[in-house]
Structures are given as C-alpha cells and as structure tokens.
Amino acid sequence: MSAPRVQASAVEAALNAALAPVRLEVSDDSAAHAGHAGAREGSHFSVVVVSPLFEGKRLLERHRLVYDALRLLVPQGIHALAIQARAPSELGH
Template identity: 55%
Template sequence: MSVMDKIRERLTPLAPQQLELIDDSHLHAGHAGARSGGGHYRLIIVSAAFSGKNTVTRHRLVYEALGDMMRNDIHALAIQARTPEEH
C-alpha cells in the first residue's frame, strides 16, 4: 500500500465528504526531509467532524488520525480542513 493510500485510509474515521491529497515531494528534491524518506503533501479535507472547531483543533484531529505516519512517512503536510458549510 502506498503512503498516499495509507493517509487516505487513516483519515476515514473523520468521514470526509471530500478528500484531495497531493504529493508535492518532487518539488522538494534535495531537501533534508526528502533525503530522510518523508514526503511533502497537501491535504484538502471536508468533514462534518470539523464543525464548531477552530483551525488548530481541526489540524490536531488530522494529526491524531495519521499517528506515527507524521514521524515516519510524512515530513510536511499542508492542511486545509473545512466543514461542509465552508466548502
């Protein structure tokens, strides 16, 4: 299973109505994170789980769902976390 597939799978508990994941690792070739094996990703996720939560709390929910992937497989993750109403 690819890293991107694992990310999508781990985010399933947030019941995303939309999930767009972009691998930007190629833009960071030669960067220390690229050499260590961690990828650079952009995530756009729309979920009712974010309703009533501020940006920091939304990002924490994503980080918690990804767990150890944030230490091993992901070097950088840009997150846009929105509610269905905001989308």
C-alpha cells in the same frame, strides 16, 4: 537502501477512517522537494479535508484531528503536511 516512503493511499485511508470526510484530496508533493534536506526525512503531502467533524471547531482543533488521524504514519516518514480543513457548511453550496 532507504526505507519505503509513506504513500498517499495510506494517508487517504487513515483520514477516511478517522474523519469520515465528504471530500478528501491527498497530493504527494515529495517530488517538488527533491534536493531539499527534509526530503531525505520523509514525504511531503498536501491534504484538503471537508468533514462534518470540523463543524464548530477552530483551525488548530481541526489540524489536531488531522494529525491524530495520521499519528501512526507520521513517524513512518511524513516530513511535511499542508492542511486545508473545512466543515461542509463552509463550502458555500
């Protein structure tokens, strides 16, 4: 019997708590990777995060903030994470 998979709701809760985003979208893309070797190792997620904490930060720094927010979930079974991390000023409203 396999271990329970990390749920999108857990990813969303962790990102909300750490990054106080003004926009957050979390998609579980695991089904699209069924049969892929990494699918056995954990879940695949795509996230779109818009946070004031990203203002003035480079892409690598933003990704580090996202991974830091998910540091407790990654070992529980996040195999892949596609990240779009933007600052509110980049939305062009």
